[in-house]
Amino acid sequence: MTDSPTSALPFGTRARYFLSNLVLRALFGLALSLPYRWRVPMMGWLASHVLAPITGWRRRVRQNLAHVMPDLPQAEVERLSRAVPDNAGRTLIEIYSGDDFTARARRAPIEGPGLAALEQARDQGRPVILMTAHFGNYDVARAALIARGHNMGALYRAMNNPYFNAHYVRSIGRIGLPLFQQGRRGMMQLVKHLRGGGVLGILTDLYAADGVPLPFFGKPALTSLVTAELALKYNAPLIPTFVLRAENGLDFTVILQEPIAPSDPETMTREANDRLEALVREHMDQWFWIHRRWKNADRKA
Missing domain, CATH: 3.40.50 (Rossmann fold)
Incomplete structure (x- = not known):
């Protein structure tokens, strides 16, 4: 029998991955219960205001911008620290939206x-x-x-x-x-x-x-x-x-x-x-x- 992809992981890492996956699946399930035109912006908002602070996405956005664009106005940095996770959240739920997404993408x-x-x-x-x-x-x-x-x-x-x-x-x-x-x-x-x-x-x-x-x-x-x-x-x-x-x-x-x-x-x-x-x-x-x-x-x- 082939080992599962998780079998070689340390217990702590495995538990962290398992719990974070549960949270994401719950968010996806909530979003997918809504009509497409509502679920996409809702998932963007959740990614920006819930996931980003927890995962460190906002901090990463600020760090990257400070590295390559140190003169960017602080107001723009803060806007991007919210807008970038919003786009990422939209992208994720779109990928999970099956025919609803592909029908729009084909157009x-x-x-x-x-x-x-x-x-x-x-x-x-x-x-x-x-x-x-x-x-x-x-x-x-x-x-x-x-x-x-x-x-x-x-x-x-x-x-x-x-x-x-x-x-x-x-x-x-x-x-x-x-x-x-x-x-x-x-x-x-x-x-x-x-x-x-x-x-x-x-x-x-x-x-x-x-x-x-x-x-x-x-x-x-x-x-x-x-x-x-x-x-x-x-x-x-x-x-x-x-x-x-x-x-x-x-x-x-x-x-x-x-x-x-x-x-x-x-x-x-x-x-x-x-x-x-x-x-x-x-x-x-x-x-x-x-x-x-x-x-x-x-x-x-």
Whole structure:
């Protein structure tokens, strides 16, 4: 019999993960009992006013902003410490909303020069890699492109909390398949998908322990080069793809930017960072400042 994902965890860690998962499931259950147009803003409010103070999200937002934008007015820092968790809470409950969410995501307009490049690659049977980020609601692009006939897969990183991860993966799987878990087996499946001319979405804005320190908001951030390496190896257009949340908090626009010109992995990844930074500066509250993006990146960029 195979050990469960929790069996190797210390008892204290296992208990903490179990209890935090119970709290989150209770909040999700409460939100999902409401109509979609109410549950999304309600979950945003709960994330901002209940979860954020408990989890340390507000503190993380303030720390990250102080690190890269120390001159930002304090009033704006406080606004973002509330608005960023609000967007994160909305994103979570949207992912758990099944058909209610995918129906809305499929109606999202797709804009930008990358759309023509994507469709041209499909006509030619070539793979495409979408470099995306924790901005707006990143899963909207996957649902919208699947609805338009693209063979869209996604690479994901398993959550640290195995109790939460189990139902989280089920939820993102309801939005669309295939999904590839980060790791050796997932990479093998991912390569097969690309060789078959599939489209692959990869979130590239997380801390990568084995990454290269590249500038992001003027500070070095350990960043994986794997996405650009895959694009070069499989001759796949590399298209920065972002989802912008509308002012009503419920609708979206999918933005497919001009593909990044092939060169070398580091140069291409630097440009991806620059593209994301430019968009975040225009919509500061839509990027997940709650992540430890600049962790251990004290080497020179």
